Amino acid sequence: MGALTLARAALLCATLGLFLAPWHGLQDGISEVTAWPGGSAAPLVALLLDGSRWWLWPVALLLALAAPALLRGRAGAGLAWIGAGLVLAVFGAGYAIGLNGLQWGWLAPLLGAPPAQPSLGWGAFLVLAGGIGLFAAGQAARGRFGADAFVAFLVCSCGFLLLLFVFLPLVNMLSAALYEDGRLAPAAFGARLVAPEAWSLACLSTHAGCGVVWNTLLLATLTAVISTLLGLAFALLAVRGGARGKVSAGAFRAMTILPLITPPFVVSLALIVLFGRTGIVTGFMWDWFDIPRSRWIYGLPGVLLAQVLAQAPIAFLLLDGALRAISPSLEEAASTMGARRMRVFCSVTWPLLKPALAASFLLAFVESLADFGNPLVLGGDFDVLSTRIFFAIAGARHDPGRAAALALLLLAITFGAFALQALWLGKRRYTTVTGKGDSGIPAALPAGLKLTCAAVAWPWMIFTAAVYGIILVGGFVHDIGRGDLSFTWRHLGTGFEVGWFDGPAFIGSAWDSLFTTIQVAAISAPLTAGLGILLAWLIARQNFPGRRGLEFMTMLSFAIPGTVVGVSYIMAFNVPPVELTGTALILVICFVFRNLPVGVRGGIAALAQIDKSLDEASATMGGGAFQTLRRVVLPLLRPAIVTALAYSFVTAMTAVSAVIFLVSARHNLATVYIVGRVEAGEMALAIAYSTVLIVIMLVTVLGIEKLVGRARLGRASAAAPPIRAGA
Amino acid sequence: MSDVAINFEGVTKAFGNVRAVDEVSFQLPRGALVTLLGPSGCGKTTTLRLVAGLELPTGGRIEIEGRDVTGLSAAERRIAMVFQSYALFPHMNVLENVSYGLLVNGARKPSAEAEANAMLKTLGLEGLGQRLPSELSGGQQQRVAVARALVLRPKVLLFDEPLSNLDARLRRRVREDIRDLQRKLGLSVVYVTHDQQEALAVSDLVCVMRAGKIAQMGTPVELYDDPADAFIADFMGEANVLQGEVLAPGRIALGGIPLDVTMRPHPSGPAQIAVRPESILPQPEGAPGLPGRIQRAAFLGQTREYEVETAAGMLFVVTPAASLAFAMGEAVSCRLDRVIPLRDVKG
């Protein structure tokens, strides 16, 4: 695509936005359109003419400035300035003048006391898109982006979206932590960061709880250590367990799909059913062994158990891969030199496993930091950062500043973990061994080690089966919470009853949220996959200034815990100029940008397998970037695209941490609805609903696996460092 | 229209601090085949990619058929390239591969396929249209890549080491095929190789590169018989480079022994002197020439090879098998036919 074509399209788009589309957001939905071209649906040109938005005249002037040259067929570098000016004018005015009139006091001499300005609408959106198009065309005309306007436009719009939906909310939140009652208060910020609520060590000496930071770190460390060790035991048995290892490998692998398709807190429900005060196991213990009923499951032990149940299979996946990649010949070499089995294991196998162990530890650590559902359901008095942040926003004392400060602490810990890993890996990047599958039989485990592994792995396996069994059964018995195990359809009926009044009527209380969830997931999945693959292609195959920055921003959203995202979104998009809270759109946007990194990583990995000369061959035959993308790259990336689709669909169905802040009465999501049922004590309905979700996702994932072979789903495949040398 | 297919004027391409191509200027006459020859890493591929538009130069000017293309992208240059890996699209069959360029340039599908089929026929690939690239032999893949490039009737055709993925026996035939096709269609071709034999066999012009610069450009015979310096003399086939002295036109001294030889004009005085192995003829001791002793002798069927220890240094000698044979340790006298006094290379 040439710069001129792009610039003309952009001009057309912006002009439409100026003259036709309503400039401001329609607060009461599409019905307001009837007021066009006046009232709240007025396009900008009407608002300019009646003088009520006089500060937006620069928008019209800039477009007028761009038009003559473009109509005469010339696209110059100056377009970049005009485009940038448009974007700045719209956003600058949007932030400077809000619902309460002037927001930026220092502009008073220039703007006086302007009237309230509601949020931006479709008209503004079109003008922004046009502005970005003009900017990109100008850059392409200057020879940037390989002089390809299509690439320029993609990069500029992706960059804009990432800035708006990843970077801006973070910055916004940081500034919220700096403010108190609308005034800049660095002292209050400092006080929040070092508040005893976060850092108190009271639990060491008294019965009071410790600070949430310590709680969070303790939980994350325990989860990471235990999950990794369990995963290791499973992996050792599966790969080195001899003949029976094959059997266990199959069972373990089947188990690894469970955490993926289970909403994170569902395990907590099962744990309550088993070990709560009136739980099945608790009752059994009381009846048979006189062990008194207690609430021990609510707190650190329960949350830890739930998180390990979710993370151990993922650790297994990582370590299993790494262990298989260690070529048996290395171990054989060691044994031919006379080393005993235990020596071989300690001196060869273990060191080679270290990077994978570190990766698995980091992943479990970070997931534990980000986990919100389990601490919410099982935490009791044991608060962690993610739940504390939630209550700072949603609790009785709404305190965004405090939430922001806590979110910053959580963010800092997460980044710290990633940074430590990067440092550690940077020093020892031995790609594990030879790569190509070589012959040789893996050394058998030393007998003692094998026994230990089996003693740990099999009971855990049985425990996992019991937990998921409870979930399957729980929705179909009268009252699993009190051990009444007689069969019933009642709970499923409450949630999913379908009646017939002149057509099917979805009476059940869960239908609304289920439909919304499926809708939001089905809309966001293709957007995530599409944007992710595009970004991967731009990052891997195009050379342009700011490429590293773009890559960094995509990966940034991977590292931000969901709760932080939720808080930052609600702070950034609750007021003009970009007002999205309460819509389904914000849910879609949240999912798209949270799941983006997985699509990008997958795309980059897949592109690394596709020789760059294919792109170049297409170019020498006259294929521009767009043709090459459509005819060569995308067809070859199909497996990666399908995987990204599946992953984002499933994650959108199971996520809870970020969206719990963003749902509204009209747009509720399944997971949030289930959490609400738990809090209302309707355990059975919650479990029944969870079963329905699990079945839907199981069908989706298995269907996709059938289509494209074993899809590499999960955050694990995105977070794993490249330690599997070609295995 | 001009008779120059490609014109490089002071073209530079820097990757960070590395100047992969450094102020290179050359002209390729229309309808000629020029090879870019040089050791690995000397900038051949980069030069080719600069012609193709896959790299944009950091300095200088590039013209193709009289049109300034310096800032144009690959898609806009009307060149075609055969990649070292062939770069056939693995998800398209042969016919789709060959008609791809026509389609992206706006041709209709039926006419594109007709043209592609005609081109496949020209290259002896009829009947393979429905195969996937993975179902072809290396030689066939290579011809498909050529067909795909030619079907667009490019102004310039570029080859990057086209023979490197073929086995030795196929190489000779394929390079002849390429040469025939080029002659028949009157194509302007740039051909990258690191193999001097290949370069000598196919080229109208050879352009030897060294460290991002052109070391020498000329016809194969010029480069072989009249290399500018020791680097080229050595690169264009084996050469004994000896320290000696030019006494007068047609008379040199090696190891202090004066000899009458054929040579190009050179100022008198000490000089490096290159002697091709086949320009040396060992003769029984006592004959006029450079005395020496056979250190190693090998019989190779068509030729014999010797290493001869002389006062000027060790000489590597190749003689026809039919010539007089000598055994190891025998004393001989070497007659030198033709020698090449080398110019000083600065730096």
Ligand SMILES: Nc1ncnc2c1ncn2[C@@H]1O[C@H](COP(=O)(O)OP(=O)(O)O)[C@@H](O)[C@H]1O
């Ligand atoms: N994309 C690139 N980035 C950085 N350096 C490069 C790149 N391409 C080539 N080079 C460097 O330029 C020099 C010439 O490379 P090349 O043209 O591929 O050599 P040849 O084809 O003659 O072997 C080499 O030193 C190589 O490392």
Ligand SMILES: [Mg+2]
């Ligand atoms: Mg090369």
